[in-house]
Structure formats: C-alpha cells, structure tokens
Amino acid sequence: MVSVQLVKVTKRFGSVVAVNNVDLEIPDGRFTALLGPSGSGKTTLLYLIAGIYRPTRGKILFDGKDVTNLKPNERNIGLVFQNYALYPHMKVYDNISFPLRLAKKPKSFIDKKVREIAAMLQIDHLLDRYPAQLSGGQQQRVALARALVKEPSVLLLDEPLSNLDAMLRLKIRSELKRLQKDLGITAIYVTHDQSEALAMADKVVVINNGVIQQEGDPHEVYRNPRNVFVASFIGSPPANIFPVKVDLVEEPCVILPGGKYCPKGILAERLKNLGKETVLFGFRPEDATLHEVPRHDGIIMEGEVYTIEPLGREVIVTLKVDGNLVKVIAPPTTTGRISQRVYINVPRDKAMLFDPDTEKNLRLIG
Amino acid sequence: MKLGHKLSNATFFLLPAIILIAAFYILPLIVTTWISFTPLRDWKISQLTEFVELENYRALYKFVTTHPLGSLVLKTTIVFVVFTLIVNVLGGLLLAIATYVIEERVSLGFRLLWLIPRMTPLAVFGLIWYYFFYGSPQGTLNAFLLKLGLIDQPTFWGTDPNLLPWSAWSIIIFVNGLVGVSYGMIIFYSAFKSLPPELLIAAKVDGASTWQIVRHILIPMARWHLVFVTVWQLLSLVTSYTHLFVLVDWRIVDEWYGTTWALFVFTEAFGTVKNQGLAAAAAVILVIIGSLLGLLTLRIMRFDKITLEPKGDI
Numbered sequence: 001m002v003s004v005q006l007v008k009v010t011k012r013f014g015s016v017v018a019v020n021n022v023d024l025e026i027p028d029g030r031f032t033a034l035l036g037p038s039g040s041g042k043t044t045l046l047y048l049i050a051g052i053y054r055p056t057r058g059k060i061l062f063d064g065k066d067v068t069n070l071k072p073n074e075r076n077i078g079l080v081f082q083n084y085a086l087y088p089h090m091k092v093y094d095n096i097s098f099p100l101r102l103a104k105k106p107k108s109f110i111d112k113k114v115r116e117i118a119a120m121l122q123i124d125h126l127l128d129r130y131p132a133q134l135s136g137g138q139q140q141r142v143a144l145a146r147a148l149v150k151e152p153s154v155l156l157l158d159e160p161l162s163n164l165d166a167m168l169r170l171k172i173r174s175e176l177k178r179l180q181k182d183l184g185i186t187a188i189y190v191t192h193d194q195s196e197a198l199a200m201a202d203k204v205v206v207i208n209n210g211v212i213q214q215e216g217d218p219h220e221v222y223r224n225p226r227n228v229f230v231a232s233f234i235g236s237p238p239a240n241i242f243p244v245k246v247d248l249v250e251e252p253c254v255i256l257p258g259g260k261y262c263p264k265g266i267l268a269e270r271l272k273n274l275g276k277e278t279v280l281f282g283f284r285p286e287d288a289t290l291h292e293v294p295r296h297d298g299i300i301m302e303g304e305v306y307t308i309e310p311l312g313r314e315v316i317v318t319l320k321v322d323g324n325l326v327k328v329i330a331p332p333t334t335t336g337r338i339s340q341r342v343y344i345n346v347p348r349d350k351a352m353l354f355d356p357d358t359e360k361n362l363r364l365i366g
Numbered sequence: 367m368k369l370g371h372k373l374s375n376a377t378f379f380l381l382p383a384i385i386l387i388a389a390f391y392i393l394p395l396i397v398t399t400w401i402s403f404t405p406l407r408d409w410k411i412s413q414l415t416e417f418v419e420l421e422n423y424r425a426l427y428k429f430v431t432t433h434p435l436g437s438l439v440l441k442t443t444i445v446f447v448v449f450t451l452i453v454n455v456l457g458g459l460l461l462a463i464a465t466y467v468i469e470e471r472v473s474l475g476f477r478l479l480w481l482i483p484r485m486t487p488l489a490v491f492g493l494i495w496y497y498f499f500y501g502s503p504q505g506t507l508n509a510f511l512l513k514l515g516l517i518d519q520p521t522f523w524g525t526d527p528n529l530l531p532w533s534a535w536s537i538i539i540f541v542n543g544l545v546g547v548s549y550g551m552i553i554f555y556s557a558f559k560s561l562p563p564e565l566l567i568a569a570k571v572d573g574a575s576t577w578q579i580v581r582h583i584l585i586p587m588a589r590w591h592l593v594f595v596t597v598w599q600l601l602s603l604v605t606s607y608t609h610l611f612v613l614v615d616w617r618i619v620d621e622w623y624g625t626t627w628a629l630f631v632f633t634e635a636f637g638t639v640k641n642q643g644l645a646a647a648a649a650v651i652l653v654i655i656g657s658l659l660g661l662l663t664l665r666i667m668r669f670d671k672i673t674l675e676p677k678g679d680i
C-alpha cells in the first residue's frame with residue numbers, strides 16, 4: 001500500500017483548466033473520497049493519479065517516489081469505472097484474468113488468483129458467463145475483481161455505484177467500505193454524491209472548478225464548511241444560505257426577519273472588521289427547530305410554511321423567510337398548514353456567516 | 367393490437383421497399399431467368415418466345431470446361447475475388463487501426479485521402495491508370511522505373527505476354543482494392559470510435575500494449591463489422607465489373623486476363639457478341655453462386671451466434 005501525493009498539479013485541455021494547481025495528500029491505507037459536481041475536475045484528478053493523463057504542470061508521488069512520467073500499468077493501480085468497462089466479448093473469468101494474462105503470469109497462478117478474488121467477492125458461480133448475462137451489481141463486482149486481482153497498491157474508483165439502483169447502492173456501499181478496511185488498501189473514490197462520500201470515506205476532498213475547496217474527515221467537512229460552495233453542496237438537504245443586512249451601530253449584528261443575531265467573541269470581531277452591509281447567513285436544516293410562539297434562546301426568525309414533505313423518519317418543512325426558501329428537518333409528528341406563520345429557532349453555535357464576496361466562512365478565516 | 371392490424375401496419379411501412387425490390391431486383395431476375403431459356407441474340411425481341419430449354423446452360427458448361435478462355439474466366443474470377451477481398455478487408459482493418467491510433471487531426475486527412483479513389487468518377491479513375499500503366503516511356507510507371515534504372519525497356523504492364531497472368535491480375539486487384547479498401551476502413555473506424563473509451567483505458571491500466579489492445583479489444587469488438595464487410599465486399603466483388611470494364615476496354619490489362627464472370631456476362635450481352643441468351647444463363651449462375659457464397663460466409667463467420675440475444679437477468 002502507498003500514500004499518494006500531488007504537488008502543484010495542473011491539467012489543461014486546450015484553454016480549459018480542468019485541475020488547477022492542486023496540492024493533495026492521500027493517506028496510506030485509508031479511504032479518500034474526491035467529491036464534486038460534474039465538471040469539477042474530480043475524474044480528471046483520478047485519471048492523473050492513474051497515469052491516463054499527464055499533468056500539464058506538477059508532480060505526482062507514490063510513497064514519495066515520483067511517478068509523474070510512469071504509464072498506468074507501471075503504477076500498479078486498480079481502476080473501476082462507472083460503466084464498469086468490462087470486456088463484453090470475454091467471459092467473467094477472462095475479464096478478471098486479463099491483467100494477469102497480460103503480465104504473463106503462469107496459468108496455475110492466474111487460476112488460483114482469479115478463483116480467490118471471485119470467492120471473496122462472491123461471484124465464483126458466475127465465472128463462465130458473459131458480462132451481458134449479469135445484473136448491474138454482479139458486473140460491478142466483476143469490475144472490482146478485475147481491479148483487485150493484480151493486488152494494486154492503490155484502488156481507484158470512478159463513481160462505481162452511480163449505475164446501480166438506489167437499494168443496491170446502499171448495500172454495495174457498506175460492502176465496499178468493509179472490503180477496503182479488510183484489505184487495508186489505499187482507496188480513492190470519485191463521486192458527486194455527498195452522502196456516499198460522507199458514509200464511506202475516512203477523508204473527504206471537496207473539489208469545484210478544478211480547485212480543492214476543502215479537505216478533512218467527513219464530520220469536519222460537514223460541520224465546518226470552509227465556504228458557501230461546501231456548505232451548499234454537502235448535506236441532504238444542504239445548508240440554508242441567504243443574504244442578510246448587517247447592523248454595526250451598537251454591536252455587530254445581522255438583521256433577520258422577525259429578529260436579529262449578534263454573534264459574540266471572535267465572530268463578532270470579524271463581522272465588524274469585514275465592514276460590509278450584507279453577509280450571507282446559513283444554518284443546516286437539522287439544526288433548526290420550528291415553534292408556533294417565539295422562544296427566547298438561540299436565533300429566532302419568522303417564516304411562512306411553503307410545503308411540508310413527510311419522509312417517514314422525518315418531515316422536511318420548506319419555509320419562506322423574507323423571500324428565501326429555507327428547509328428545516330422536523331420530527332415526524334410535525335403538522336402544519338401552508339401559509340402558516342412559524343418561528344425558526346437556530347442554536348447560536350450552529351449559525352454560519354459567510355463573506356458575501358469571497359464566500360468564505362467567517363468562523364474559519366485565519 | 368390485433369395481429370391483422372399489426373400486419374397491415376407492417377405492410378404499409380415496408381411497401382416502398384417492397385416495390386423497389388420488386389421492380390429493380392425480382393422482376394429483372396425473372397426476366398433474366400426467362401431470357402436464359404431463349405435463343406435471344408442481338409436483341410431480336412421475337413426470339414423471346416422461342417424456347418431452347420437448357421441449350422444456353424449447356425453451351426456455357428461446354429465453354430467453361432472445354433474452351434481455354436472459359437477456364438481462364440473462372441480462374442481470373444477466383445483470383446480476383448479472393449485477393450481483392452483480402453486486400454479490402456485486411457487493408458481496411460489496417461487503415462482503420464492506423465487512423466484510430468494516430469491523432470485525430472492527422473487521421474481525418476488520412477481518411478479523406480483514402481476516400482479519393484472512391485469519390486473519383488470512373489472515367490477519370492480509368493484515365494489515371496491508363497496513363498500510369500501505359501506502355502510508352504512516358505507512361506508514369508515506366509518513366510518512374512526507367513529513371514530509377516530498374517528497367518531499361520518500357521513495358522505494357524497489363525498486356526505483355528511475358529508478364530501474364532499475374533501482371534494483369536495484380537493490376538485489377540490493385541485498382542479495385544484501392545477503391546474498395548476505404549469501405550472497410552470507414553466501417554471499422556466507426557466501429558472502433560463507438561467503443562466506450564473506458565474500455566481502452568481499462569485495457570491500458572491492465573497493462574495492454576497498443577498491439578494487445580488491437581488484438582484483444584478492437585478486433586474482437588469489431589467482429590460483427592468484420593463479418594458484414596467481408597460478406598458485402600465478397601458479393602460486390604463477385605458481381606462488380608465497371609472498373610474491370612474500363613481496364614479491359616482501354617487495353618490497360620489483357621482482355622481475357624482481366625475478364626471475370628461478371629464482366630463476361632456484360633460483354634456477352636452488350637459487347638460485340640450480343641448473345642443475350644447465353645449471358646442471361648451466365649448471370650443466373652452468378653446469382654446462384656453469389657447467394658451460396660454469401661450464406662456460406664455468414665455460416666463460417668457464425669453470424670447466427672453473434673446476433674443471438676444475450677441470456678440472463680439484466
């Protein structure tokens with residue numbers, strides 16, 4: 001197993017900068033997720049690590065060894081694609097054994113390896129079939145087996161669950177996580193699905209426009225988003241963010257519909273030093289509570305019920321707050337009617353303030 | 367939907383094609399078969415109702431088995447079809463692989479270059495080869511070889527008795543191959559282009575060299591296209607005669623070493639002989655042989671197997 005390091009890596013395609021000056025450390029033996037919307041450069045980043053693309057600038061190191069100019073097959077990586085990319089004209093056995101056959105390993109060795117990995121992934125009864133005769137989940141396992149059979153030092157996964165239906169995705173998600181832990185392999189996982197990244201990864205790297213927005217453990221990235229993009233990309237539903245007026249007359253406060261929020265300590269100082277008329281105010285849907293009469297602890301604002309979506313375990317209430325749509329996750333027993341006036345209560349330590357221009361989280365600046 | 371309804375729908379959509387096939391294929395086939403049983407010569411229409419039973423077929427059999435030119439037509443046909451087919455299919459495959467592997471901008475120009483022979487009008491194309499193989503010192507090939515000092519006398523390449531038969535055969539194979547090879551190239555190239563790029567990336571990551579990708583991925587994945595191009599080219603080569611006609615008519619190649627069965631049918635019916643009855647019999651034989659060859663090739667290349675629906679839960 002190896003650690004992977006990217007040093008000031010840039011990749012251009014013509015005039016498009018797909019990956020822009022990225023520095024990244026991927027820890028040995030851990031599960032790292034590259035998370036970003038489509039077109040963010042996450043797959044390009046993966047292909048750079050795989051050696052399919054050469055960086056325009058910068059270096060890629062495996063365990064400190066420069067692999068920038070090595071071909072994919074010289075890097076000892078396993079790669080799993082979203083569409084699995086199984087060879088349709090080869091049986092499952094031949095698909096899995098293909099990398100070993102190309103490496104000219106002895107037949108008995110190949111046979112042993114293929115059967116071992118197939119047994120581990122519970123596809124040993126499918127070895128005689130063609131990929132077209134398999135279900136999506138089975139094809140996925142075959143692709144995984146083909147990537148793992150050569151005992152790669154890094155396993156690269158490019159949206160491997162996106163082509164599966166929702167139920168199967170949940171099942172394979174936990175299996176994949178367990179498999180990575182059992183093998184102790186360095187895994188890099190590209191996904192646009194934030195819940196997948198949070199659920200599976202030891203480390204989440206959020207990418208947008210070819211630039212790393214934030215990296216850290218899932219909890220850290222979720223609780224302390226560095227900027228508006230991360231806050232509004234992660235979470236289901238994501239954080240509510242809307243512009244509010246700033247009042248610096250007595251003490252630094254932001255004016256909310258039906259209330260105001262005056263932060264204390266360092267945040268107050270930063271709000272004051274920022275000296276802008278508006279900032280972006282945000283909170284996570286699950287941090288807020290709804291009340292018919294205003295409470296006097298925490299931050300209070302007034303809203304009007306827009307829709308109510310019961311999801312069984314919880315209810316998502318969408319409210320109109322000063323023209324902005326805001327989502328709050330409420331207990332399953334919540335009832336209400338459309339256009340009803342309610343009070344939203346957010347604990348003070350859960351409120352987020354962002355610079356409207358740089359979109360950075362004021363709490364994390366410095 | 368009721369079956370009757372379905373059938374009438376199908377008929378409606380198929381009707382234009384059925385009419386075309388009937389008018390331009392089935393009907394001529396019937397007329398040709400009819401003529402093959404008549405003594406029709408010099409287009410004397412009155413002879414169309416006189417029947418000679420199998421006389422034309424007998425004459426044809428006699429021509430092929432006893433006349434030296436008869437067996438020569440047969441030999442030329444086999445050599446021409448087999449070798450041009452190899453050139454067209456393997457050459458097309460090689461060109462497709464080459465244009466697939468190289469950079470797209472270069473590849474486009476390269477592919478267009480190979481399409482020129484196909485786009486060139488027959489007369490112009492014929493003229494080019496007329497000058498190219500012409501027997502005077504000014505003929506392109508002669509001038510070139512003379513300059514290089516490889517020969518010291520100009521030669522009529524396609525007709526010099528000392529060089530026959532392979533000189534004439536080489537020319538007809540070369541000229542037809544040059545036209546035909548772009549067909550396979552286009553089909554195979556588009557087949558390669560339609561492969562998901564991940565398949566090739568996966569193979570590269572698995573450690574496959576370019577040659578191994580060609581052998582293990584590209585060629586097996588283009589198998590259907592290979593079958594199609596082979597059968598299609600086989601049937602067109604068996605029946606095509608236009609380029610050969612120009613080559614023979616302009617004396618670029620020897621008349622008999624450049625005459626295949628298809629051209630024989632044409633010259634027999636429309637040339638100096640004008641023996642339409644015999645030509646029709648030869649044409650009928652050609653259709654039968656063509657159909658059998660087509661079916662045989664499909665069988666050999668296991669067409670039924672590759673069009674089988676996949677089994678299993680998807």
